Amino acid sequence: MKTVVRTEKLTKRFGDLTAVDGIDLDVHEGEVFGFLGPNGAGKTTTLRLLCALIAPTSGTAEIAGHRLGRDDAKIRAAVGILTELPGLYERQSAWDNLVFYATLYGLAPSVSRAQAERYLRLMGLWERRDEPVVTFSRGMKQKMAIARAALHEPRVLFLDEPTTGLDPDAAKTVREFIVALRGEGRTVFLCTHNLDEADRLCDRIAFFRHRVLRIANPDELxxxxxxxxxxxxxxxxxxxxxxxxxxxxxxxxxxxxxxxxxxxxxxxxxxxxxxxxxxxxxxxxxxxxxxxxxxxxxxxxxxxxxxxx
Amino acid sequence: MIAVVAASPARPTLVRAVCVREWREALGNKLLVGMTLLPPVVILVSGIAAVAAAAVNPPSDRDVQALYAAAPAVAGLDPREAVQGFIATYFLILFMLIPTVVPLTMAIYSVIGEKASRTLEPLLATPVGVGDLLFAKSLASTVPSVIVTWSAYAIYLATVIAIGSHAAVQAVTAPRWILAIVVLVPLLTLLSVNLGILISTRVNDVRVAQQIGGLVVVPIVGLGIAQVTGRVVLDNGAFLQMTIVLILLDVAVFWLARLAFQRENILVRWR
Structure with a gap:
């Protein structure tokens, strides 16, 4: 099985606080990998490290075949991240938001438009593509943010609490999307507090509090x-x-x-x-x-x- | 299925995309549009009104003597000509306020707005370089401001030529002033923009940032007062010195803004 995320003793300290303490991970291609831990455990910091948004204090990592600290721009091109909050440009339309991000991921204009259309349709937002995002519900914004994260077809998708605050219908759409991604052979790194969701979706789960406490398949656990x-x-x-x-x-x-x-x-x-x-x-x-x-x-x-x- | 290969975008593509997005965002913010257009409109209308008023109302002897003492360059001219020439020149200095006020507001909104709406993290998660992003943001605030200032100057120029005296026309079409508007305005704008970005990295309130950034107008106002009172004569040498100082300040402030605009700083330290 091919590994797409590998870390060795990856550590991040902020002053005296060790947010991530020497973690060793091997995440495989095409798996949904759950990352579970309490608030303040360092999950978001780990995600930021693995997306090359912040630099580790020590340790190494390789994401989608690129070395952290050396090929950071390539890592960011190869991964997608759904942050805790959607962080969309609310005065602008759904379409403009997605096309803007597609451009920032270096996609050609025709590809940007095609990808924006594909994901807006996939998320059931195509009919509202010209409306400013500020008029969208919480669930629609979250689906927009997921579309933005997946727009450039990343090999690894990091999702931070993707269904938090969503109604059952929207949450179902997101879960189906995650399953579809796995079907396409893409890796999903899922940070969640929703244990039922992790149980249903994840091939393996890492329990985490500043360090990895255990990694296993839910049934094995x-x-x-x-x-x-x-x-x-x-x-x-x-x-x-x-x-x-x-x-x-x-x-x-x-x-x-x-x-x-x-x-x-x-x-x-x-x-x-x-x-x-x-x-x-x-x-x-x-x-x-x-x-x-x-x-x-x-x-x-x-x-x-x-x-x- | 389309082949999708993500990579860092070419710099011109990034700059264009960021500028278009920021301009759309700015145009959707009525308060920002109002705050951006108000200073140039006020300065332009006041300048034209002052020149027109000087053409209609003859100055008193006392005013003329005071003017000859403060501005030796107009000494000996017909009093009405001299007053118009002096007012036209004075308002040219006030035009230098536009590139300090307009882009500052835009730059502050550009960064604090993104902080408030939490849009910076997804933006930084893309493969773009933060230096390129900063450059694009600077340009997005600089270009409209320069265009607004140049447009206001062009209208002022055309109006003074139409209604002003020979001295007034000579003042506003003096090569050193045209050069000042062409060269100093973009330099002042860049300084103001990067100062705005730098301040915005430290504060979260637009009003506080504007108050701090507003200090940048003090030297310009001081220069205007110094010229009115005859303490400073803005000759070619003074413009050259100002240009050099502004270039150095632009480089220094951009460098400081670049230092503050780091991925990790933005995500971890900015609040």
């Missing part, structure tokens, strides 16, 4: 922290003897009753689950559903990130 759990819903509801039978099945580590279901943690669900079903059916229980129990990513986050405080 859940399995590591909570094991693999199965939820068996019985009708009308589980009986005490059902739980006793389940607990006696070989391979079951732990089982308990929860909201009308039996929740079972086992070492090898592939072997254990058929036995569980057979045992319950033989015992006269009526099974409505057997599903995998996924703990919310928030529980993992709180266990990894919070204890540092």
């Amino acid at each position: 859940r399995a590591e922290f909570y094991g693999r759990a199965t939820e068996i819903r019985l009708v009308p509801k589980p009986r005490a003897e059902d739980l006793v039978r389940v607990q006696a099945v070989p391979g079951v580590r732990e089982a308990h009753l929860e909201n009308g279901s039996i929740v079972v943690a086992s070492t090898d669900p592939l072997h254990t689950n058929p036995l569980l079903v057979k045992t319950l059916v033989d015992g006269g229980a009526d099974i409505a559903f057997v599903t995998e129990r996924k703990p919310h990513l928030e529980e993992v986050y709180l266990r990894i990130v919070e204890p540092i405080e």
Whole structure:
């Protein structure tokens, strides 16, 4: 797998404050990489470092094949960034905003116009292209800012809280856009507080507070922290003897009753689950559903990130 | 699918794009347009009215004697001619105020406006060089200001030729004044613009920036007073000295503005 963002001991200090403390990252081409951490953890500083907007205090980084500190203009041409606030020229039209930025990314006039049209259509803003941005809703402005970040077809797109403050419809458009980018083989570096969104979109997640605490796939993290759990819903509801039978099945580590279901943690669900079903059916229980129990990513986050405080 | 290859834009392309954007933004701001056009209109109308009034109202003997004492160059001329010539010259100095006031306002709005609307970070995330960006921003404020000053001077010139005395016409068409308008106006404008940008990096309030930047008019006003009172005679040597001083000041202030206009400074330190 090709690496598009690689950092080694990347550090940024502001006086006595170490905002980014020796991070090592390998972000692959075509993946959505989540970057999760609390406010003030240094996420925005990391983004600025990786977009060659500020210089590191120490350490090295290579972004889209370009060395940070040596090829900064090339890095900025190869990446796109969605900043915390849209930062659009509000008195100007959507069209003028995008064409202006396309020009600054060195696109030829005909390409600039074609790209502006493509992204305005993609974001559902084409019909309002001639209106000043000041008349747009928060969601429309955010979509404009995303269009601006992607306009020059960057290899890596850094998105800082892309769906914050958006209504569900706008947020869905943005998430679909991120998935489409991944489909095109582009890399998305996603800073977010929205753990549900990170869970749905990200191939891997880095938990971060000034330094990288952990990088893994969301499912791997859940399995590591909570094991693999199965939820068996019985009708009308589980009986005490059902739980006793389940607990006696070989391979079951732990089982308990929860909201009308039996929740079972086992070492090898592939072997254990058929036995569980057979045992319950033989015992006269009526099974409505057997599903995998996924703990919310928030529980993992709180266990990894919070204890540092 | 179109092949899209992003890169740093060519400098003329960048300058054109930034200028057009800034001018559109400025034209959409009625307050800024008003503040930009008011000083030249006031100076122009006052200048024309003063020259016209001097042509109609004969000066008193006392005024004439005071004028001969303060401005030896007009001594011996017909009193009405002398007064018109003196007023026409005095207003030429006031024209030098336009390039200090007009671009200052534009430059301040250009930077503080971007700070307030948080548009600088996306702008700096593009592959453009900050030096080029600063240059483009300077030019975006300089060009309209120079055009406004030259236009006001052209109208003044045409009006004085039409209604003024021989002395007044001679004063406003003197080669050293035409050269001053052509050379000193752009130099003063650049100084004012880069001073405005420099001040805007440190403050967030347009009014505060204007008050600080307004100090740049003090030397011009001082020069006008010195000339009226006869303490300074603006001859060729004085213009040459002013040109050299302004070139040095322009270089120094642009260098300082360039130092303040660094990506990291803008993103981390500017508030």
